[in-house]
Amino acid sequence: MADWLIELGPEGGDGGGRIVAQGPVADVCASSGSHTARILGEFLASRAVNGGSAVSDSPVPQAKGKTKKGRKS
Numbered sequence: 001m002a003d004w005l006i007e008l009g010p011e012g013g014d015g016g017g018r019i020v021a022q023g024p025v026a027d028v029c030a031s032s033g034s035h036t037a038r039i040l041g042e043f044l045a046s047r048a049v050n051g052g053s054a055v056s057d058s059p060v061p062q063a064k065g066k067t068k069k070g071r072k073s
Contacts, residue, residue, distance in 0.1 A: 007036040
């Protein structure tokens with residue numbers, strides 16, 4: 001999970017280019033007027049309901065198996 005998010009917008013193209021929200025995931029999710037906050041908040045809430053952690057402090061687990069160079073991880 002990201003430590004810090006920066007959302008540019010509020011829209012794409014000519015309607016964007018400004019920083020709409022930035023900060024830790026929980027802070028961005030609490031931002032009003034942020035498309036990312038709404039969608040990310042809904043995703044994290046559904047993840048928490050399904051038994052997962054809404055916001056995790058643990059690093060993303062590494063894939064097991066062969067690495068790019070053919071070595072086992």
